[in-house]
Amino acid sequence: MAEENPQFKSFLTCSVCTEIFKDPVSLGCHHSFCYSCLQDFWAQAKNKNCPVCKRKSLNDAIVNFSIKELADSYAGRQRSAPSEETQVVCTEHLKDIKWFCKEEQRAVCHVCEFPHHQGHTVVPLEEQVQELKQQLRPDLTALQARRRRHQELEETYEAMVPHLKGQRVKTERRIRAEFEQLHRFLREEEEARVKALREEEEQKRKRILLERKTLQEQIRSLSEGLSAVEADLQKDGLSFLSASTRSRTSARALLSGSDPKLLPGALLDVAKHLGNLAHRVWEEMGLRTTFSPVILDPNTAYRCHSLSDDLTSVRCRKVIQEVTNNPERFSQYPEVLGSEGFSSGEHCWEVEVGDHPSWLIGVAKESVERRGERHASPANGIWCLLHHSGKYTNCTGVIQTLKRNPERIRVQLDYDGGEVSFYDPEDMTLIYTHQHTFTDNIFPYFSVVSASLSRTKGVRVCGVSSRTQL
Helix, strand or coil: CCCCCHHHHHHCECCCCCCECCCEEECCCCCEEEHHHHHHHHHHHCCCECCCCCCECCCCCEECHHHHHHHHHHCCCCCCCCCCCCCCECCCCCCEEEEEECCCCEEEEHHHHCCCCCCCCEEEHHHHHHHHHHHHHHHHHHHHHHHHHHHHHHHHHHHHHHHHHHHHHHHHHHHHHHHHHHHHHHHHHHHHHHHHHHHHHHHHHHHHHHHHHHHHHHHHHHHHHHHHHHHHHCCCHHHHHHHHHHHHHHHHHHHCCCCCCCCCCCCCCHHHHHCCHHHHHHHHHHHHCCCCCCCECHHHCCCCEEECCCCCEEEECCCCCCCCCCCCCCCCCCEEEECCCECCCEEEEEEECCCCCEEEEEEEECCCCCCCCCCCCHHHCEEEEEEECCEEECCCCCEECCCCCCCEEEEEEECCCCEEEEEECCCCEEEEEEECCCCCCEEEEEEECCCCCCCCCEEEEECCCHHHCC
């Protein structure tokens, strides 16, 4: 390389990157820049002004072949010189490929460009590369976003594994506890029934022994009388005559009264102890257990919600729990659904609300939004009764006037009739009825917030009492 000339080097230096030109292009104001530097500058400035004089460029930059030859020569970038990248050589002219013909969609060398591609749009290879890169960047961004979504989903699945184990352990513990109660009940029932059987046996055994003792005494008296009569019959003459009257009187006294009979019911009443035994025990078990028409689904519960072990009550705590980000879960508002949906028929349940200050109770469609912003309203697939600040509204802003604050609310869903009604079960006063033509699966819906100052901390699902059934 020739001795360095500062003015010559300045002429061949890009004012953007301050490096020797690479694929130089010139603007109408005659300022030149590296093609890639100019494109990056324009992208950041969001205009096509010259980086030096700020004049607006009316046309795209034009490749400056003269400056390119000088810059390549100055920097020692001859076509035949080795570079970090593999040099692609035109097989026809044995020249480095530096250009791209857009009409023929192929890379060409400097010789190919003149005159074989006259009239074609021939741009520097780097320009075409940058253009294709720009076209590829949205795909790259989309791929990165998709990979991120896959990674988030993978992380969710990873978190589900220990959560699944925790669910299994807790549920197994509850199952064993429930069955232990059933086993205890069955053992107690077994002991009670065996005890009753043994008591009956003891009573009847004592009765038989008493009857047998009486018979033994009667047998002894009869035996003595029989021996006396037989002895008198052995006598003769005056001895027999003097004893006969006494013997007859004694014998007839022993023969008076009825013959002995076996007492009825002396044996065990086996049928009483075994008849329909399992069914009677089942009925007794039913009297000691409760049935809830609605079971809450913990997989839908908001992260601050705490459900009871039997999944019939929910309360809101200030502590945020570690829960999985499964699609069924409400992640925006403190809400939870019942575990069973309805697609036909009539269904009803009661909810014990006590003096809880703020709650929403009703039904929601299965496709209700569970993550984004929305209001609890019929327009968003939620039909409910709202209690807040001592007021009751129908979730459309209409206040309902009640003669008292009920501690229970009855929800009645008539799916086919398209109605959701709310009652005060104490006297079956109708509070409000939502009307809608249902098409989705409809699930019981509950929403409660923290109630630290109230006696009632949460709401609980109850069965419908017989006196209030319609």
